[in-house]
Structure formats: structure tokens, C-alpha cells
Amino acid sequence: MIAIIGHIDVDPKVRDRLVSSTADLQVATARDEPGCVVYTISADPADPGRIRIVELWESAESLDAHFQHPNFFATGDALRAEPRVGGSAIKYRIDATAPVKGPDGKATSQF
Numbered sequence: 001m002i003a004i005i006g007h008i009d010v011d012p013k014v015r016d017r018l019v020s021s022t023a024d025l026q027v028a029t030a031r032d033e034p035g036c037v038v039y040t041i042s043a044d045p046a047d048p049g050r051i052r053i054v055e056l057w058e059s060a061e062s063l064d065a066h067f068q069h070p071n072f073f074a075t076g077d078a079l080r081a082e083p084r085v086g087g088s089a090i091k092y093r094i095d096a097t098a099p100v101k102g103p104d105g106k107a108t109s110q111f
Contacts, residue, residue, distance in 0.1 A: 001037070001097070002063050004055040006089030012048035014082040019043050019051055021078045029071045035062020041075070051079070053089060063091075 010018060022041045029039040035058035044050035057063040066072050098111045 001094040002057045002060060003092045003094055004053065004057075004063075004089055005092065006053040007044070007087055008051040008053070008079060008084055009047075009049050009086040010051065010082055010084055015043055015049055015051060018079055018082060021081065022075050025071050025075045025078065029066070029069075029075070033062070033066055033069055033071065035059055036066065041079075049085065 008018075019041055026039055026041055030036050033039075036055075037058060038054060038056035040052075040054045042052050042054075044052045057066065096111045100107050102108045102110065
């Protein structure tokens with residue numbers, strides 16, 4: 001699996017409008033693109049000018065296909081409708097998954 005975690009910093013006055021402008025594209029990406037597990041663009045509740053981006057893809061192939069899909073380009077266009085103050089996006093290759101809580105019901109970092 002591959003996760004992308006990022007953010008875009010914008011003027012707080014336009015943040016919510018930018019997030020809203022991607023709602024249909026978020027739904028379409030999650031629904032129509034094979035291998036998409038999570039595709040979320042949302043307002044950061046702790047920072048009035050920050051948009052959070054969280055994606056989870058089953059494979060490099062599904063992520064590469066997303067990078068060629070019209071949804072990817074349309075989302076980028078929507079998020080560039082206003083000037084950015086900053087931002088970053090990092091991809092992570094995930095080699096293991098497990099429930100957060102162990103058999104005893106307690107949260108653990110162990111896999």
C-alpha cells in the first residue's frame with residue numbers, strides 16, 4: 001500500500017470553498033478509480049488556512065493510474081483556483097498493517 005499525506009496552506013478566507021470545490025471529485029476518485037482505499041481532502045480544524053490531504057492506494061500501479069486520471073487533473077485545477085501560501089505532500093510505502101488495538105483491547109504500536 002501507498003499513503004500520501006500532505007497539506008496545502010491558503011488564505012483562511014478561501015479554504016472552505018476550495019475544499020468544497022473538490023467534494024464531487026473526492027467521491028468520484030474513491031468510487032471510480034480501482035485501488036483507491038481513501039481519498040480525503042479536508043479542512044484542518046487546528047489551522048484555519050490549512051487543507052489536509054490523505055490518500056491510501058492499494059499499489060503503485062493504482063497510484064500511477066490515478067496520476068493519469070482526469071480526476072487527478074481536475075482536483076489539482078480546483079485546488080489551484082486560489083494562491084497557495086505553502087504546502088507539502090509526502091508518499092509512504094506501507095509494508096504492514098494491523099488493528100490499533102490488540103487482542104486485550106488496548107492500543108499498541110506492535111504489529
